[in-house]
Amino acid sequence: MSSATIDQKPVVPEEIKSFTVTLIIRRFNPEVDDEPHWQDFDVQMYPTDRVLDALHKIKWEQDGSLTFRRSCAHGVCGSDAMRINGRNRLACKTLMKDLDITKPIYVEAIKGLPLEKDLIVDMEPFFDSFKAVQPFLMNSVTPEKGKERIQTVAQRARFDDTTKCILCAACTSSCPVFWTDGQYFGPAAIVNAHRFIFDSRDENAAVRLDILNDKEGVWRCRTTFNCTEACPRGIQVTQAIAEVKQAIMRGKA
């Protein structure tokens, strides 16, 4: 037996320092308040913590009335889209170390949808637009029993980007046209239409193109790229909208 290991000190992991972060949250309680107001909270955080952890800490330890949505807390369900320092982000994917913690972090509900309480908005107008583009496979031919609808790798890759959408509304509620126009479909609905328009198994691309060729359809897009910047899944939203415009001009997908 060698005695070399005896001299070695046990490896002590370097202590990770925590720091105090100030969050300024836009609160609104419809039963008490007439107007939304900003309220600040101090929480002790680690660099690897997320904004969602800070919200949890506030709700569990400081003010139980703080209201927000979250389900999976891992960037898949799309429940906790909110405006963090003026940018639409998922609270569960925004790390403290990526924010400037020398300044307070401003958190508010996403814009353009009716505010219900604190960080919760009414998502119904958003889902209405989503429903309006018929986001489901339409095919009149039934595949042979026990067989699938065959698609090549290239055909699948054509719409791969837009399959990633989790309907968090970060893109739609970052769109300046959506903020002001009560009828615009919004980026998310167009992304989900794109997912079926360019699917080789789907037969009703023309119907969706016709829906989006509306006065309030894709032509309202001003290519400001807010949606692409906001998307937590990295979908090239503005490009998808441009591809739908091209498809409408050519009359086919």
Place this chain on the structure above:
Amino acid sequence: MTSTIEAPRSPYSRSTKKSGVNWEKWGWIYMRVSGVVLVVLIFGHLFVNLMIGEGVSALNFAFVAGKLTNPFWMVWDIIMLWLALIHGGNGMRTLVNDYATSRISRGILKVAILVSVVSLIVLGTLVVFTFDPCPAGAPANLVASFCTSL
């Protein structure tokens, strides 16, 4: 006590009525096409007026009058006039659609845009086609050189 914050946007129902021509689509295509053409026309215009020869100091009544008697520059200017004014008017219209919330203010602003675009186009077209480069009785040093030979 329960208070409701007014919804930031009113999701009124989309019109199902389909007219024959989709003006939004053609408006969008027009903006792209005219934009590309205007880049050439406007920068060509600026280059010829401001950089060639004596540059900006050559600009005077005689210079402009000389250009407006040349059919090439008449066609150039008339195309630039129509494309740019309709392009700008359509751009203003989309801004009004985006930011004017009430029906009345939207209507007033759009009519104002239409009136100004139409009157500027009519005026500009009149100038290009009815322009007299050698007004009677004008001093010779202010008009184009070819006026004296008339």
